[in-house]
Amino acid sequence: MSVKSQLNASRDFILTGMRAAARVQTQNPNATKILRGCLDLIETLERQPAENLTIMDLETTLNVLHKSMTEIDDETAATSAFVSSIQNAAGRLMELRRELAAAK
DSSP states (O other): OOHHHHHHHHHHHHHHHHHHHHHSSSOOHHHHHHHHHHHHHHHHHHHSOGGGOOHHHHHHHHHHHHHHHHHHHHHOSSOHHHHHHHHHHHHHHHHHHHHHHHHO
16 A cells, blocks of 8 residues: 555544544533644655655654543543554554564
8 A cells, every 4th residue: 555545544544433433322512622633643654755754753643642542542441443443554654664664
């Protein structure tokens, strides 16, 4: 997969989590904020030219995503869709990191 398609897939996973957050009966505004922040980070990576994307950019984003999963998971047990969306996005970014590392 290309760099941009990996980033697009990550963005789509986060958007899915945001839609799930909007549909739940008991709204979790903090989860929505965290998911929005994750989306902003991924969109920042998307705006960069693919050749300028570094492994360090991906590492920083992955660290934030992992911390976000912990924060959401600590808040309430009814957050599996939110955490899953971040896990899926992180999985795509980890695959992209592996591809970039292999290319260098």
